[in-house]
Amino acid sequence: MAAACPVWHHLRVTWRERVAGLRVDTTPLRQSRDFRLLFWAGTVFYLGGMVTYVALPYQLYTLTGSNFAVGALGIVELVPLVVFGLYGGALADHVDRRRMLVLAGAAQVVLTGLLAVNAFLPDPRAWPIYVLGALLAAAQSLQRPSKEALEPRTVEHGQIMAASALSSLGVQVGLLAGPAVGGVLLAAFGVGWCFVVNVAALLVATALFAALRPYPVTDRSNPPSLRGIAEGVGYALRRRDLLGTYVVDMVAMFLAMPTVLYPALVEDVFDQPALLGLLYSVGTIGSLLATLTSGWTRHVHHHGRAVMVAAMAWGAAVAAAGVAPSIVWVLVLLTLAGAADMISGIFRSTVWNQTIPDHMRGRLAGIEMLSYSLGPLGGQARAGLVADAWTVRGSIASGGLLCVVGVGAVGLWLRDFWAYDERTDEHAVRERELRAGQPAG
Template structure:
């Protein structure tokens, strides 16, 4: 089962976990409410689609800039500041929804600003995680964080739908404001987290240096490329409405298609205790990503609805295993002074792939059919992942016990733990890595 040690040993990890889970829940409520309100006001699918377009550029720009900020300023301060900004922006959505005539332009403007602030927030949270748990507790901490995220992804839209049906967009935004306010208070309770040696001042040059560092390490490059290949070639979500209605001829299955992958991911994380005993992380990422593709292809071939759901659940489980081990590599090998910038790069790597994958899936489906799009994408994913592993042999051979970056970080964090234990004897609630 999932390793619960970080919950018992780290007060700051407990605060991060609860704050992150509450944030995801509220964010998913707004994620449902914002396009719902926009469609209700305009009656246009194009207008709803344009919301994603105006959110994309802030996501890219502030994801990278937020990483640079996380490598210079106290990460607790960044978390508190960006969360308060999210509270203020969501409150503006609430006020706009309460007007006799809500303004459509406000939804676009605030949506873009929320995308920017959220993108700036996430690198600091991800960069702080390795600081609040011991090096050997990272697999369990990452699994628990994933459970919190998946809980929000699974329950948030359902809660949002119920609120919208009963109280409308005003109440949906109000729930998010309350949740974000709770998260802000929890972040205030964290201990200060200044960057080691003052960090690198935010700049374009610093961002470029982070990109060069990531590209120069083939173990890190493998984590990015494998995920983008897998998501670009085998992302079927955009086809679910057509798959349920036109292929399976059971439109009532649409909700289950969306939730099957998340259910598989939850099972994978809830049974992830074995991950701490694995050392060849690159191989697990490759195998799991290939299994994601093959399970997706099998779902596209299956004719029985229950079998389709089983294969999509298996695909979700495989994707989560791949994600967990990618995160372990990131958090156990990246130096603290670069952790924020690389967290921004990571966020882009797992955001761009799915967006491109939806375009690919739609184009192939229109030209050759829904089943062909899903099956061909899954098969090509497996082939592409294997080809990438053959190209990046260092990634396939990665061993956490001997990798120079993993050994350096492990020794450095053990030394910090030793110094902290000598300075604060008996203070088991104080995390040794938060120097």
């Protein structure tokens, strides 16, 4: 028995080490003041933004009684998203990124405040919601590339993957808590107070952005222009590793995004309408679980391969959800799908942040924002059309299977992406060498 004790102790220690190795790496939060500011600003920003995300469709529907009127809000936001996403990326490569975060944040405070004013009127109007929604989409699109481009400069190069996982964790907290807070506010106080809470959140986030140290542009900066935007697009197309991150995500989201079918799934297929809210949440829960156990990702060096495997796992889980025998299995499988999507996202953002030169990072962040916005928008339309022409289950299952096939085809086309190794990739090596002597935020 005595001889077995050291063996048992060794097994316990080994188990603890393995469990500890799964935990999300919090080193960037502990070591970088500016990353902490970005983390908390992003968390508060998404928390308040999701309150408005709940309130706006509800207010539009109560004012108009039209589902099309609610969907039209996404249509009017699309053009500002594309135009100002690209322009915001060009600006992020030309001006102090902290200044961009503060100015765009202040604009969002004013615009959200006007939404609150309209909501508190005795007779609120629908048209200001569309106008302010489009302007908010523009302000957010101007801001986001600067935040995405700034994050890698606040941490050491070796901490970029951990920083990406932590940033995603903050977003997930907002995505989970924001709708719940919005629902409570709607029921207890009305839609106007949802906007007031978001104004408060935006003020806090903007104050945190203002507390960042200045991040002046590099000496290779050029004023924003169509030529500069085209230069960014050309750079992304020439870099097959970057192209792979965009194409894989767009293929996966376009073919296997099932969210628009959730109401029909719980109502018509399983007759469980009370579970609709949970169905919307399980993907984020899966993402959160994947992030909290993402410590293992730092041992993976073939990031392109990891992106593709995770995207195919997302498609396989969605396909299985389409033929699942019960709503419980659907919830489990969509949780797994959310986890797989999160793993893909961590590795995609690591490729971007570890390899893109700082003077190009804003423009590439704008392109990246478009890639993960347009894929889901098109995917919702595809899922709805297939479901109307066939069945809800058929749409979900076929989309997942097509995702697996489509991502596999991308791997055959972009073999350089499949072979990508961050230890030897010329762009990753160059950025690592450049950053070696530079202090983090």
